[in-house]
Amino acid sequence: MKISKEKNTRNSNHYGAEILCIGSELLLGNIVNTNAKWLAEQLAILGIPHFRQTVIGDNSFRLKEAILESSNRAEILITTGGLGPTPDDITTKVIAETFNTKLEERSDILIDLNNKLQHKESRLSESQKKQSLVPKGSKIINNSTGTAPGIIWSPKNGFTILTFPGVPSELKEMWLKEGAQWLINNNFSKKKISSKVLYFTGISESTLADKIPHLLEKNNPTVATYASTGEVKVRITAKGDNLNETSKLIKPIEQELIKLTGLKCYGEDNETLEQLVFNLLLKRNETIAVAESCTGGGIGSKLTRIPGCSKIFHGGIIAYNNSIKQEILDVPEEIINKFGAVSKEVVESMAKGVHKKFKVNWAISVSGIAGPNGGTKLKPIGLVMFCIKSPKTLITWEKRFGSNKTREDIQKLSVLNALDRLRLSILMES
């Protein structure tokens, strides 16, 4: 990506921002570091380049080491955690020690602490008072929802530390009210960075990458791919002086990507497949029902996530047991006996059954072998059959997700594939 390459050519040791999260609970794996993600996002919004995140426990030796290292690389160090009143809260003290600076008691913080705690305690304890000690020359970041304030302090030329509490709600409020503004006022927010994410399904990450080598090499905007189960995400990130400029950079790349991949690209930014199916059906004023075997209700449950889904989603039959396929979905017993429950004939009959019973425009059915047992040479684990029926459409297809996949993956891939083909089938009728 572009911001990375700049650094290589600059070879300056003093550039961009780093995030340092402090707390042994992070090293023990007790909590997920959502603060780092949130701060990284905020830095991207401000267009402040951000090159490294570090997590250190409540240990002064190692914390000092990490702060010193950052001060030799970055212009800005943002810390979270370790500002509270207990003995394991050592951030402010260690920052001061790292740059051989004394702490001073700030009467404005003491007054503020007294005000905040007056309903709770008669007077400040020694550990509470600790929160009023900051390095000489610090600017205070007020904490209106908690007790511990943060600081903005430049221990040396060209290097500034901003400290925040580890409690996410306090961090966010302090950042949004004061931290971000300070960075803008002091000209750290120079270029704007904006991103667009496109979502793809029905294509592997490597096949997609092979189609767009020239885009992956670009500098501004940069294009990067990320794979997850059944989906590939492509992020286009542009840097410019304003949002108008970045969107002008992103647009042609987005169009080229869509041209090269066609309908494999199903959505952008936070769109989901189920949301797209919902939008398409709502626009056509049509309804849908499901008949699920190996997914056990997974497609229905995805569609039900959408607020207002009752306008398009009537419900469905979870026909896990063959007797249910016969008795509730009217799949003829002889078809199951002749072709097996995982067959094109059975999914077609399932789709027709639910289509008729639920009086809907669209029906989708799934039956497959999710494993870990039940696979044969002809019908291995990972083989899944699907059918979509509407007044104008009747398609059945099979997918072989591979017998190396877990039961959960096969179920998840089946739900995604069903929703994707549904989207394409509705589009084709439009």
Place this chain on the structure above:
Amino acid sequence: MKISKEKNTRNSNHYGAEILCIGSELLLGNIVNTNAKWLAEQLAILGIPHFRQTVIGDNSFRLKEAILESSNRAEILITTGGLGPTPDDITTKVIAETFNTKLEERSDILIDLNNKLQHKESRLSESQKKQSLVPKGSKIINNSTGTAPGIIWSPKNGFTILTFPGVPSELKEMWLKEGAQWLINNNFSKKKISSKVLYFTGISESTLADKIPHLLEKNNPTVATYASTGEVKVRITAKGDNLNETSKLIKPIEQELIKLTGLKCYGEDNETLEQLVFNLLLKRNETIAVAESCTGGGIGSKLTRIPGCSKIFHGGIIAYNNSIKQEILDVPEEIINKFGAVSKEVVESMAKGVHKKFKVNWAISVSGIAGPNGGTKLKPIGLVMFCIKSPKTLITWEKRFGSNKTREDIQKLSVLNALDRLRLSILMES
């Protein structure tokens, strides 16, 4: 914490493990670093001290810098991300370059890649082949669910790198199947730390914590609580010379916890509510079906996650639309008109309907207001009705999850509550 203090007194520069997560998407704040948390937890379980986590983007200069630094501090470096086929996947190449080592093409990986991709592509593309290049002398960590393998490689005396993909499911499987075992076999796991996790539902974290202040203060074992949507986890962690010693420390605490909380504790370690329902029904040789409205198939889909669930789970009706409740589940129209779709009368009728149609021993039904619209003063968002029916049992109940909850949370809480009451109802018949 103990392990931090140890380091201070040792002052050796070569100790413990570090985690290095690679990917610009982490620095852009696109995703939360759940891999670091999961690995940190795994290291704690193995009793391997862990002192630092670092995140670096897809940039070879800075990645090299970070790897070199770690090699001067730690014995073990665990990396995630950057093993895939695209140009921004640079981890293996940069690791080799950092220690001036050449990459070699491994035919065993090539064969494996060919096997995995044979149904999808005719032959390996250049970018796919890249995944078979590893530093000379590496041991391979097989990736059975994805394509990119990891490596275990010691570029210098006393320092070993283990690489894993960034896709969480692949990382976890590779760690559990091979990575952890390698660390144990090579004596990195010295002091044994073992943990037992108990799962609770139907009790809040603070109510639970108020019952066990004396346990939360303990040193060995330590007791800690973690809350997530609808569930509370209590982890008991003991440290000792061997597993016999740690289990002797854990046992009495576990018993006391269960005594203090009774049936609120539903399972231990990796047990899920759906697994427990499955076990109970299998033992009794009984079957179940579902009738779901606001959960849209969520209960069915959870039960279908269990391998072999066909022995107990017959299927169900997703009755999202009222017409389906009437026509497929035989809920009388006048009941819906009189009491509303979210009422005890309707869920009772839904449960009876599916119980009869599916000829099962147990039936469970759900109907509620998941929001964000549709709430009234009498029936607010978050109100959910449930019914369980068996030949001996007929119970209906309501939950008010709170109108401040999201649609997704209300659906998730409804599924958990349904499965929990099912577990308790089956237990009460035993």
